[in-house]
Amino acid sequence: MAEADTQQSAEAEQAQDQCRALTEDGERCSRPAQEDGFCYQHDESDPTVSDSQAVEDEQDEAAQDDERESQAQSRELGTADMTGEEKTDPDEVDADVDTDHDEIAGVLAVRRTVQSTAGELIGREFDAVSEISPTDDGWRAVVEVVERRAVPDTQDIVGRYEIELDESATVHGYRRLDRYRRGDTTSFE
Structure with missing residues (x-):
């Protein structure tokens, strides 16, 4: 499952780095995106920008939000893996606990x-x-x-x-x- 999450994260990063515009063939522009999400050749007013792509981006963002919420809930329920801060170092535990x-x-x-x-x-x-x-x-x-x-x-x-x-x-x-x-x-x- 960790591999799938890693792969999805990589695909999401690649999608964010890629221009959001569509070429005349209907394919997504392969040029790297600038800060506004488009390459140097395209912008929001470009007629090749796909409205469906904007919908897909919103859906991807919603899915990522759902995943974050799910992870937060599992942490609250104690089912998620512990972070380094949550783990106890055996050397730091008091060995002086009184036991009768x-x-x-x-x-x-x-x-x-x-x-x-x-x-x-x-x-x-x-x-x-x-x-x-x-x-x-x-x-x-x-x-x-x-x-x-x-x-x-x-x-x-x-x-x-x-x-x-x-x-x-x-x-x-x-x-x-x-x-x-x-x-x-x-x-x-």
Whole structure:
């Protein structure tokens, strides 16, 4: 697509550099244009100047305006390529951002505990961990287990369970929050 844009730009520049007048054969004059768009031999009053050429020029200009507007809209929507000013240089990014590695390690420990024990604890096939959050007494995890397999799997019955853990990721209890068909996501949207 970049080649097509480059080619169109080159053709547009060439058309602007070429005289707007038509010769007696009906062909466009091949002489270079001056500032007024005509060569040294032609001007606007020349009877060979084509009105259709002026219409074509206006259409080309309108198409270029539409293209510019489209590019501006894609920039606003974030779909256009970033310019050099918009890109972030990794060397300029603050490396001093405070990250609580202990909390991340705690979440990972809770996740491992929940993954390894949820299926056995609940007595069903473990499917996923959908939430882990800290509480005043430790941790709260929400897991999903398959309560009944079906074909197709979008008809599986999945149970969502809340598991309570202390600060050292020891399980203290669990309870079922709800059940749903795997393909039915409307209750979560």
